[in-house]
Amino acid sequence: MALLSAGLLPGVLLAADALALVLLAPLVPVLAPLGLVGVWLEATLRLPVLAVAAWLLAPRHPSRATAAAVTVATTPAVFGTFQHLLGQPGAGPGLLATAPAWLGVAHAAAALALLAWAAPPVPGGVSETPGDVPKSPGTVWRTLALTWEERKVLGAALLCLVLAIVARLCKNLSLRLFSHLVHQDLDFFQGTPAAELLAQFSLEVPRVCMSVPMGANQLLRSLVMAVVVGTFMVGLAPGLALLALLEVPFGIATHRIQSARKQALQQSMMEASARTAAGVQESVAAIETIRIYSAEKEEEEQHRCNLAKELKLKEQMELELAFFTLVHRVLQLFIRVLVLFRSHQQLRDGYITPGVLVTFLLYQDRIGSHVQVLLYGFNEFLTNAAAGQKIWEYLDRKPTGSLGGTREPPELQGHVTFQKVSFTYPGNPEHPVLKDVTFEVRSGEVTALAGPNGSGKSTAVALLERLRDPGSGTVLLDGIPLPEYEHQYLHRKVVLVEQDPLLFSGTIRENVVLGLEHCKESELQEAATAAGAMDFIQGLEQGWDTEVGEHGGRLAAGERRRVALARALLRRPAVLILDEALDDGDEGAAQRWVRAGLAQTVLVVSHRPRVLDAADRLVVLGHGAVVETGTPAELRERCGAYSRLLLGGDSTGQPEAPRLGSEKGAASGRR
Numbered sequence: 001m002a003l004l005s006a007g008l009l010p011g012v013l014l015a016a017d018a019l020a021l022v023l024l025a026p027l028v029p030v031l032a033p034l035g036l037v038g039v040w041l042e043a044t045l046r047l048p049v050l051a052v053a054a055w056l057l058a059p060r061h062p063s064r065a066t067a068a069a070v071t072v073a074t075t076p077a078v079f080g081t082f083q084h085l086l087g088q089p090g091a092g093p094g095l096l097a098t099a100p101a102w103l104g105v106a107h108a109a110a111a112l113a114l115l116a117w118a119a120p121p122v123p124g125g126v127s128e129t130p131g132d133v134p135k136s137p138g139t140v141w142r143t144l145a146l147t148w149e150e151r152k153v154l155g156a157a158l159l160c161l162v163l164a165i166v167a168r169l170c171k172n173l174s175l176r177l178f179s180h181l182v183h184q185d186l187d188f189f190q191g192t193p194a195a196e197l198l199a200q201f202s203l204e205v206p207r208v209c210m211s212v213p214m215g216a217n218q219l220l221r222s223l224v225m226a227v228v229v230g231t232f233m234v235g236l237a238p239g240l241a242l243l244a245l246l247e248v249p250f251g252i253a254t255h256r257i258q259s260a261r262k263q264a265l266q267q268s269m270m271e272a273s274a275r276t277a278a279g280v281q282e283s284v285a286a287i288e289t290i291r292i293y294s295a296e297k298e299e300e301e302q303h304r305c306n307l308a309k310e311l312k313l314k315e316q317m318e319l320e321l322a323f324f325t326l327v328h329r330v331l332q333l334f335i336r337v338l339v340l341f342r343s344h345q346q347l348r349d350g351y352i353t354p355g356v357l358v359t360f361l362l363y364q365d366r367i368g369s370h371v372q373v374l375l376y377g378f379n380e381f382l383t384n385a386a387a388g389q390k391i392w393e394y395l396d397r398k399p400t401g402s403l404g405g406t407r408e409p410p411e412l413q414g415h416v417t418f419q420k421v422s423f424t425y426p427g428n429p430e431h432p433v434l435k436d437v438t439f440e441v442r443s444g445e446v447t448a449l450a451g452p453n454g455s456g457k458s459t460a461v462a463l464l465e466r467l468r469d470p471g472s473g474t475v476l477l478d479g480i481p482l483p484e485y486e487h488q489y490l491h492r493k494v495v496l497v498e499q500d501p502l503l504f505s506g507t508i509r510e511n512v513v514l515g516l517e518h519c520k521e522s523e524l525q526e527a528a529t530a531a532g533a534m535d536f537i538q539g540l541e542q543g544w545d546t547e548v549g550e551h552g553g554r555l556a557a558g559e560r561r562r563v564a565l566a567r568a569l570l571r572r573p574a575v576l577i578l579d580e581a582l583d584d585g586d587e588g589a590a591q592r593w594v595r596a597g598l599a600q601t602v603l604v605v606s607h608r609p610r611v612l613d614a615a616d617r618l619v620v621l622g623h624g625a626v627v628e629t630g631t632p633a634e635l636r637e638r639c640g641a642y643s644r645l646l647l648g649g650d651s652t653g654q655p656e657a658p659r660l661g662s663e664k665g666a667a668s669g670r671r
C-alpha cells in the first residue's frame with residue numbers, strides 16, 4: 001500500500017509541475033538572462049505549487065509530501081549549479097521551462113527516492129508502525145554515533161573529494177583561460193610577455209584552485225571550533241571572555257594591514273619573476289644574435305639585475321612578515337596579561353572559583369590557536385585569491401574585432417579590393433601606417449605590392465588576412481567585406497606564406513597535409529612539385545617522412561619556405577599571399593600556379609626587382625599611401641616612384657635585411 005501511494009504521489013506531482021511550468025512561461029524571458037539566479041528563482045516559484053499538490057494528496061504524510069515537493073523543485077537547480085561550477089567552459093544552467101526533458105528526470109529521481117523510502121524494512125529491522133514516525137527517540141543520535149565511528153573513512157573521502165574538485169577546477173580554469181587567450185587580438189600578445197602567460201598557467205591557476213577548497217575547508221573547521229569554544233568561555237565567565245576576545249578585533253586590524261602590504265608586494269614579486277623568466281626566454285631564443293654581437297656579458301648583467309630586484313622584494317616580504325608577527329605577538333601577550341590581572345581580581349572577590357579560572361585559561365589557549373588559523377588562513381586565502389587577479393583580468397578582456405561572419409560561398413573568384421583603407425597601430429597612435437589606400441588585386445592575375453621599408457606592405461597583408469581590422473575603409477573579397485565571411489572559411493581561402501614560415505614538429509608530410517582530410521597522394525605530389533620542394537624531399541633519406549624538428553629547425557630556411565608553399569598550394573587558395581616568399585629564379589612561379597589553377601589570385605610582396613617585374617600588375621606604396629599602379633612596363637616607362645625604387649638600395653637583388661622579430665629587439669630593443 002505504501003509503495004502504491006509512493007508511486008501515485010510523483011505522478012500527480014508531475015502533472016502539477018507541468019501546470020506550474022505553463023503558468024511560468026511568460027516569465028522565461030525575464031528569468032533566462034539571470035543564469036544561475038534565474039534557475040533558482042524558477043525552482044522557488046515552482047515549489048509552492050508542488051507543495052500544495054503534495055499536501056492535498058497526502059495530508060496524513062506531511063513529511064513525505066514536503067520531501068517530494070522539495071526534491072522535485074530543487075533537483076534541476078542543484079544539478080544546473082554543479083554543471084555550472086564544474087562543467088566545461090560555457091556550460092551554464094538552463095531553465096526547466098526551456099529544457100522540459102529535465103522534468104521527467106527530476107520526477108523519476110523523486111519517484112525512486114520515495115519508493116526507496118516506502119520500501120518494507122529488511123528482515124530483522126525495526127517494523128513500520130502506523131504512525132510512520134520512529135518511536136525510539138535515540139535513533140538519530142545512535143545513527144550519528146555509528147557515523148562518528150566511520151569518521152576516518154569519512155575524512156579520507158572528504159579529502160579525496162576536495163582533491164578531485166581542485167583537479168577539476170584547475171582543468172576548467174586552465175581551459176577557460178586558454179580558450180579566452182587564443183581569441184585575443186595580436187596587440188595583446190605583443191604587449192604581454194610569453195613568460196607571464198606561462199607563469200599564469202603553471203603557477204597561478206593551480207594556486208587559485210587550491211586556495212578555494214583548501215582554504216574553505218580549513219576556515220570552516222576553525223570557525224566552528226572558535227564559535228563553540230567562545231560560547232563555552234562566555235558561559236563560564238562573561239566579563240573575562242569579552243576581555244580575552246578583544247584579541248579578535250585587534251588581530252583582524254593588524255592582519256588587514258599586513259594583508260594589503262603582502263598583496264602589493266606579491267604582485268610586484270610576480271611581475272619581477274615574469275620579467276626574469278621573459279629575459280631568459282628571450283636570450284635563449286636570440287642566442288645566435290647574442291653570439292654574433294658577443295653580447296653575453298650584457299645578457300648576464302641584465303639577468304643579474306633582474307634577479308637582484310626579485311631578491312630585494314623577497315627580503316622585504318620576509319622583513320614585513322617578521323614585523324607583523326612581532327606586533328601580533330605583543331598584542332596577544334598584552335591581552336593575556338590583562339585577562340590574568342582581571343581574573344586575579346575576580347578570584348579575590350569570589351566571582352569565580354579556581355576551577356573555573358583554570359578551565360577558562362585552557363579554553364583561552366584553545367581559542368587562541370583557532371583564531372590564529374582563522375586570521376592567517378583568511379589572510380592566505382585573500383592573498384591566493386589576489387594572485388588570481390591577473391587571471392580574472394584576462395578572462396574579462398574582450399577581444400577586438402568580430403569573428404562572427406557567416407558567409408561561405410561555394411565558389412570564389414579571388415578578387416580583392418582595398419577601399420579607402422586607413423590603419424594605425426594601437427601601440428603607436430600618432431603614426432598612421434596606411435592612409436586612404438585604394439587598390440585592386442584582380443582575379444587570375446599576379447599583383448605585386450612594392451615600396452620601400454616601412455611603407456605599409458606587410459600591414460596591408462595583415463589586413464587582408466584579417467589579423468587586424470582597418471580603422472576606416474573596407475577590405476572586400478569578391479565584393480563582400482571580409483568580416484562577413486566565416487572565420488575558418490576565410491582562412492582556408494586566403495592563405496599567406498611568409499619569408500620564414502613556421503613549421504610544426506612532425507614529418508614533412510604532416511606539415512604539408514596539416515589537417516586537410518581526404519587529400520590524394522597525387523595532389524600532394526603536384527603541390528610539392530609546383531612549390532619546387534619535390535627535389536629536396538626525394539633527396540632526403542626518409543623522404544616525406546623526414547622529421548622537421550622543432551619549428552622546422554632541421555631544414556634550411558629555403559626548404560622550410562618550399563614546404564610552406566606546398567602546404568599553401570595543396571589548399572588551392574582563392575587568394576595566395578607571398579610575403580617575401582619568392583627567391584630570384586622563382587619569378588615565373590606565381591604565374592604558373594595561376595595558370596595551373598593552383599591559386600586563383602596571387603598577391604606578391606617583394607623587394608626583388610626580378611620578382612616585381614614578373615608580376616602582371618604593380619601597386620607601389622610610399623609612406624602608407626598608393627603612389628603608383630600599373631603594369632611593370634608602364635611604370636618603368638613613367639620613370640616615377642617604381643623606377644626610383646628599383647634604383648634604390650633595395651633594387652640590388654640582395655636578400656633583404658633581417659626583419660623585426662628575428663634579430664631586431666634581441667639584444668637591443670628589450671632595453
Ligand SMILES: Nc1ncnc2c1ncn2[C@@H]1O[C@H](COP(=O)(O)OP(=O)(O)OP(=O)(O)O)[C@@H](O)[C@H]1O
Pocket residue numbers: 190425427428433451452453454455456457458459460
Ligand atoms: N606592431 C606594430 N606596432 C606599431 N607599429 C608597427 C607595428 N608593426 C609595424 N609597425 C610600423 O608600421 C609601419 C609599416 O610597417 P610594415 O611592416 O607594414 O612595412 P613594410 O612595408 O612591410 O616594411 P618592410 O618592407 O620592411 O617589410 C612601420 O613604420 C612600422 O614601424
